Amino acid sequence: MVRKIVKYPEPVLSQPGEPVTEFDDELRQLVADMFETMYSAQGIGLAAPQVGISKRLTVIDLSVGKEPKDKLVLINPEIISSEGKLYEEEGCLSFPDIRERVARAAKVRIRAQDEHGKWFEMDGEELLSRAFQHEIDHLNGILFIFRMSPLKRNLNLRKIRKLQSEGKW
Numbered sequence: 391m392v393r394k395i396v397k398y399p400e401p402v403l404s405q406p407g408e409p410v411t412e413f414d415d416e417l418r419q420l421v422a423d424m425f426e427t428m429y430s431a432q433g434i435g436l437a438a439p440q441v442g443i444s445k446r447l448t449v450i451d452l453s454v455g456k457e458p459k460d461k462l463v464l465i466n467p468e469i470i471s472s473e474g475k476l477y478e479e480e481g482c483l484s485f486p487d488i489r490e491r492v493a494r495a496a497k498v499r500i501r502a503q504d505e506h507g508k509w510f511e512m513d514g515e516e517l518l519s520r521a522f523q524h525e526i527d528h529l530n531g532i533l534f535i536f537r538m539s540p541l542k543r544n545l546n547l548r549k550i551r552k553l554q555s556e557g558k559w
């Protein structure tokens with residue numbers, strides 16, 4: 391089932407998610423729904439707060455559904471090490487049509503649970519590293535607009551307010 395993606399400034403986006411403790415059919419249904427929702431929006435990452443659920447769960451697929459092996463489910467994820475820096479363009483399904491360059495670590499190693507509760511570690515570089523950091527930020531209530539320079543942030547917040555006043559956001 392495709393769920394509704396909430397947009398900034400929906401309060402759930404700014405709240406830290408609750409840890410996932412039950413690895414049951416309900417959770418696996420939510421994971422399936424999140425992939426379906428992400429693909430329908432042509433995204434490469436989606437965090438549970440973006441579908442209105444304040445839980446520490448995110449799905450990532452850099453191939454947007456083309457490569458089954460690229461499907462990643464990260465539950466209760468955390469970054470355990472990071473190195474380097476990259477300054478590249480980034481977007482977010484909760485900020486339609488806004489793209490801006492954001493500084494992120496070039497490489498990260500994460501630790502997370504899969505949908506059955508099993509812990510694993512994984513390395514990410516470049517776009518995958520960026521997706522890990524962007525999505526884990528969501529689970530901590532941090533939005534990419536707050537990773538931009540103050541100048542870019544204010545320009546984008548002004549643009550959003552204008553779109554809101556025109557009923558286009």
Ligand code: NI
Pocket residue numbers: 481482483484524528
């Ligand atoms: Ni996002």
